[in-house]
Amino acid sequence: MGSLPNLEAPPPSSSRISTVVPATPRCEEKGEHNLNYMDLLMKLHYVRSIYFFDSEAVQGLTISDLKTPMFPLLDLYSHVAGRVRIAKSGRPFIKCNDAGVRIAESQCDKTLREWLDENEYSVDELVHDHVLGPDLAFSPLVFVKFTSFKCGGLSVGLSWAHILGDAFSAFNFITKWSHILAGQSQPKSLHIPNLVKPQFLSNFVFDNPISIKNENVVGEYWLAANDCYVPSHTFHITSSQLHHLVKTTKSITNTDTKYFEIISATIWKCIAQIRGDIGPKVVTICSKNKNTSKCAENEFPTNDILLSKIETNLRPEEYNILDLMNLIGEKKINENYALEKLVEKGDGKDDFFVYGAKLTFVDLEEADLYGVKLNGKKPIRANCDLRGVGDQGVVLVFPGPEDDDGNNGRMIKVSLPGKELDQLKYKLEREWGIQHYASLTF
Template identity: 75%
Template sequence: MSPQLNLEASIISTVVPATPRGEDDGEYNLNYMDLLMKLHYIRSIYLFDSEAVQDLSISDLKAPMFPMLDSCSHVSGRVRISESGRPFIKCNDAGVRIEESRCQKTLREWMDEKEYSIDELVHDHVLGPDLAFSPLIFIKFTYFKCGGLSLGLSWAHILGDAFSAFNFITKWSHTLAAQAPPKSLRFKCLSNFTKPKFLSNSISDYPISVKKATLVDKYWLAANDSYVATHTFHITSKQLHHLPTTFASTDTNTKYFGIISAMIWKCIAQIRGDYGPRVVTISTTNVSNGVENEFPSNDVVLSRVETNLSPGESNLSELVNLIAEKKMNENHVLKKLVEESEGVGDFVVYGAKLTFVDLEEGDFYGVKINGKKAIMVNCDIRGVGDEGVVLVLPGPEDDDGNNGRMITVSLPGKELDQLKSKLEKEWGIQYYSR
């Protein structure tokens, strides 16, 4: 069993929009992708040293939330169920929950024991059993003995994708630094569904990137057949150059997502043997140059990649090419699936098939306090199915100023242990950080 943080009893409070809406609360209608993601939660942590947070009280940290919630009112609302059974969000200013906790360890002691784990630094957040009283966002501030601080976000995926969650915390840090949220965020609850975005390489058959879910009681969380564990691997920028870079561009902005995904796909296929996945899901996001100014939304693109060959015996270059060139977008058939069920179906997305999530373009380290970047940022997804999920996101800056990658993997426990050994033996990627 992993060591505990020795956290003191937490204090829970609520932050609401600075400007009360009164009776003009309105409704926010959820589109098909929002509803597909309703059983999933994005969790992220940002660790700051004592220099970054000195002289900042909990009141100082909470203050930026009030004007921010004016800009995106539905995130402080609550889920309701219409007469037809389709969920929507009531924009009633019920607020975002803030949790304040203290740890009797230093930040370094915690990192030595827990490495990059998110557990305990993020509130145990699931919607239900009473949706009318379930916050869509929990933010947890944990003060360490050394004066360091962890900011932990639990974000209901029904609100928006991972980039929306990252941008929410980035805007909080900007507001904390007396930078007002961008005016383009100003928004009133909509009555129309968001128009989906589709790619040209679409398919028309039944989607494989989701599966019907089994709910646990009245909570919005699917049950698993096996225990799914999570571990984060840190690949430094120097280690990236030792990966098979012949399959990547020599440009300094090379996306390593495809190479890393192919490596792990091959390893997992070898672990599972004849049952190795020949079909996987690739999750990407429609990221524009102005994404930091966009309102929270689920701009996720879910694509299937499949091969007739055994991935465990395939050349890495073949898998890299499949991921880069042979993705088949399933969004339009996913929309049809949800709308045919009139929005009342329950689905698992992440882990329905082995899922690779591209977060390389996420501006994780754009979050600053007192001008200081976080010393470490990590993200995972709660509600992962038994097939597993792999997140590829930027790592902290190395001594040379370049970013490596953080690879957060959720798999059945025995498979995860085997993956740790294979990555270290075959690729020199150690599963311990220090």
Template identity: 70%
Template sequence: MSSLPSLETPHQSSRITTVVPLTPTLQGDEIVAYNLNYMDLLMKLHYIRSIYVFNSEVMQNLSLSDLKTPIYALLESCSHVSGRIRILESGRPFIKCNDAGVRVAETRCDKTLHEWFDEKEYSVEGFVPDHVLGPDLAFSPLVFVKFTHFKCGGLSVGMSWAHILGDAFSAFNFISKWSQILAGQAPPKSLHKQNLTKPQFSLNSVSDNPISIKRATCVEEYWLATNHSDVATHTFHITSNQLHHLVTPSTTSNNIKTKYFEIISAMIWKCIAQIRGDFGQTVVTICTTNISNRAENEFPTNGSVLSKIETNFPPDQANILDLANLITEKKMNENHVLEKIVEDGEGKEHFIVYGAKLTFVDLEEADFYEIKINGQKPIMVNCDFRGVHDEGVVLVLPGPEDTDGNNGRMITVSLPGKELDQLKCKLAGELGIQYLHFE
């Protein structure tokens, strides 16, 4: 059996347990297999890492053991989450629903939330286990949860979710259902499998020349692609007042409905193009998810739409409105051709999605702050992706509630380290955007 990743830092001590479904999935020697679709297989080298941070009031009359108990019931409705990866003779992976369980770490930290945030600058590092699949897939959990109890009484709930299970909204939904069971709601008996209808696009908005993925040429014992650059991650915060100034009547002209996501993505796209020079990044990937047609008790699924945006003008010199309108109106869907590429390879090949090209991910509609423990909403939520390649990824998420009761946006950016340092300077100097300050 492979050794577990180290969960301890100089300021933490951890205890690791395994949580399995309350009712066994296996009947005798029967193997229950969960077949993976093309989008699952595209995402198998990526991991979704999220944290939910709560103040000291949240743990009244609760123990860390109480936090773990709802996971047992939740796994009954989605047993493949506690399964393990297996490989068919053809080379195609699937999930064996063998009730091997998810890992849970219970951690105590000798720092306060203030001290931790001052040191970590809102990184998920330390809150979320260092989790990847491998070296022995038969013993690698697909989900790893970490509860951290701080000296001040605060709590963080961190989760590393193998993207092969489902997209970021599925990962968030898993935590949401956990919190509902913790609050006393009955667990769902089963989850609805989403009917993933193919989005309708006009002929000129469908791409036959995909740029949103690349083949991973160096994947060894771990399911994680090798980078040529040292990719680092940083989170910025745009307040609701800054959003108001970004999205003005002049940025919503020509009857084009522009979301905050498009404006923020255009702004970051232009900045990165200026940093990279040589006409800038003229082709980017947009990752969106239509969550309006998802059932309340949704089965985890990878329902993202990957689209490319191409521009024939220099993005480093462009008006932000022009780039935002391009993102809004000119997305070219690539899912249909990506499916063909995966299936032609019989699901055996490894691919990189996030960072194959500069990738913008729309998570604005995630209901992060509706998750409650003891009636308390999180004071801060963040998310990043592991397995990001050299071109980088930008996540746009809802931010915490401002003093005026409105929500801003969190922007979590993963780029090669030197480029990220330059982006920090640009956003701070030109727009006054800093990382989120803890209050």
């Protein structure tokens, strides 16, 4: 079963929770935010991100300073401060009622270095344990948690209901908070992207999409269930390791090749070898929609992503990284049209999950996790993950911190059943020199 909020165990550090609402009450202007088919597909998932700042970046900032920007921010993101309601038809929507987002304040009795040494890049405990339910009318869609460390450092943890928008939308939200904190002027409203309706294209599938799975056991909480324990681990690949990976796979001959494709193909091959004859011969690619007109920085949050399937008939021992890269880069079959029809057929009442329905690779290479700044300083570490991952697992690929030479490596967040994750750590270190622990010097 999926891990639900632990309501009985005491927190690891002292904590208190408050609510922040939009600076300008809507009154009679309060309305409803209708959810599109992709929002409804993602309703059992959550985006979580964490940002670690040293004492120098936090110098002079009080908890009041950190909370104050949330008020004008929610004027821009008014529906984020709303609550989910269920229409008479059974279709969910968001009531823009200014109910607010939750702010959690915690004190940790460890220094930042001690925490990182013990927990590496983990987001657990520093991001609020957030799930919609059991009473949707009182369930906040967003939690922001500020944790102060004994050394004066600070972590900022965001838990974002995926029904609001994709990971890019979540990162934009917390980045804009830091911009307001820094005194930067903000637009009066957000740009609403021109969402492109799925078209009848040659690379679309129209029936029986496999990128999602129907969830039949959703109870009081909106969270995908698991048949086994699915832990997560973060791998940091430096820029030099990336260059070695490119050289080893000879993928440098293709100048259009993305690191995402190289990394995904490498991990796909490893997991296939671990699972043997049971797969995965079919995987899902989750990527940013390149065809939509967007204004990235001031963009209204949306779930504007493409879900594609890839299939292969090869046996695991026949997997070749270059062949898998070609499948990922050139042979994706877009399932968005079929997914829209499936959701609309049930008028949004059905429950589905995406991440981990099949082994899922999520392309976040264009995400800017280091755009969040305090006192003009970037976080010394940042990470993200997804909550509500199915048993087939998920792999996130996103930029890492700058190396000593000024280049960015990649972070890989992998969620897999426990034994498979342990085997993957071993294979990546033995075969590719990618250590299963993170370098935490700073």
